[in-house]
Amino acid sequence: MSITNIDCYSISHEKEYDLAMLDPPFDKWNEMQKIPVKAKTYVCFTNFQNRHHVQNIFGNPKFEMIWHFKDGRWVSNKMPRHTHEHILIYGELRYDAFTGEISNNRKPIKKGKGSIGRDTDLGERTYTPRERKMLNSVIEIPRNVGKELGVWGKPIDLIYPIMSWLTKENESVWDGFAGSGTFGCVAKSLSLQYDGFEIDKDTTIAANKRIEKYNQKKRGIKTLLDGW
Numbered sequence: 001m002s003i004t005n006i007d008c009y010s011i012s013h014e015k016e017y018d019l020a021m022l023d024p025p026f027d028k029w030n031e032m033q034k035i036p037v038k039a040k041t042y043v044c045f046t047n048f049q050n051r052h053h054v055q056n057i058f059g060n061p062k063f064e065m066i067w068h069f070k071d072g073r074w075v076s077n078k079m080p081r082h083t084h085e086h087i088l089i090y091g092e093l094r095y096d097a098f099t100g101e102i103s104n105n106r107k108p109i110k111k112g113k114g115s116i117g118r119d120t121d122l123g124e125r126t127y128t129p130r131e132r133k134m135l136n137s138v139i140e141i142p143r144n145v146g147k148e149l150g151v152w153g154k155p156i157d158l159i160y161p162i163m164s165w166l167t168k169e170n171e172s173v174w175d176g177f178a179g180s181g182t183f184g185c186v187a188k189s190l191s192l193q194y195d196g197f198e199i200d201k202d203t204t205i206a207a208n209k210r211i212e213k214y215n216q217k218k219r220g221i222k223t224l225l226d227g228w
């Protein structure tokens with residue numbers, strides 16, 4: 001559960017990971033010559049300008065998500081600002097796209113006669129809707145939560161539902177471009193095995209401290225889930 005200060009392209013991994021998170025600086029996607037690690041599922045973070053580089057390497061995604069901060073983050077005074085980023089997902093999608101536990105506290109909804117297809121003979125009946133929360137393909141994060149994320153750090157509220165969708169406890173995660181260590185924090189709270197790599201030494205030290213200190217309960221990481 002830590003980040004190594006190394007160029008992730010210089011490592012040759014024997015192992016196949018369950019999940020690889022690829023979040024390089026977006027303008028460096030064109031330098032990626034091949035997929036740097038073997039994994040069952042790949043999550044690639046990019047933007048409108050660079051997504052074609054991702055598709056040159058990986059092909060058409062199996063699933064795509066768009067996310068943005070409600071109050072924006074990437075600002076240009078020369079043109080309308082690009083606020084939305086793309087998340088392209090490849091490989092196996094092994095689990096339901098639900099996040100959070102099933103809630104048993106809700107009241108069943110009453111439905112009238114004939115409302116449920118071929119059960120027309122059954123008279124009025126009740127059913128309990130699926131109370132788990134769906135992960136949407138467009139995700140809005142309430143606001144840019146501050147300095148800790150720098151110019152590129154991903155918010156925990158975005159990453160937590162995605163990683164909890166794609167993994168089960170104890171599975172392995174590769175994070176070649178670890179930055180501020182967000183994926184490591186989430187891996188810690190989901191009890192995953194995490195191998196992070198970061199080329200910049202100071203960033204590595206700061207991110208390792210962040211992961212070590214990270215305590216899920218202190219942050220409102222469920223804010224996004226609760227809002228759904």
Ligand SMILES: C[S@@+](CC[C@H](N)C(=O)[O-])C[C@H]1O[C@@H](n2cnc3c(N)ncnc32)[C@H](O)[C@@H]1O
Pocket residue numbers: 006007008009023024025026152153154155176177178179180181182183197198199200203
């Ligand atoms: C977009 S940031 C990652 C942000 C991170 N996911 C987070 O949420 O904080 C990209 C990071 O990749 C690092 N990086 C760039 N090239 C790298 C390489 N070849 N190997 C490892 N890290 C690299 C950069 O120093 C930068 O910190």
